Amino acid sequence: MQWRKSSKSNSDGNCVEVATPPQVVMVRDSKDQAGPALTFSPTAWRAFVRHVPAC
Numbered sequence: 801m802q803w804r805k806s807s808k809s810n811s812d813g814n815c816v817e818v819a820t821p822p823q824v825v826m827v828r829d830s831k832d833q834a835g836p837a838l839t840f841s842p843t844a845w846r847a848f849v850r851h852v853p854a855c
Contacts, residue, residue: 805830 801819809815815830819837825845828837840848 801826803828803833 801821803817803819806816817828817830819826825840826837
C-alpha cells in the first residue's frame, strides 16, 4: 500500500498520511505507522475534506 504525507504537514512531526487502496481511504498518524488507521468510504472522505478549513 502506498501512503503519502499531507501537503499541509509541518516540520514538527504533526502529520497525517493517506492511502487509497481500492474502495476505501485510509488515514494514519505518520509518527505511529504501526498504529491504527481510520478507514473511510470515498464519499465519506470527500464530505470530511469539504468541511475541513484550509490552512
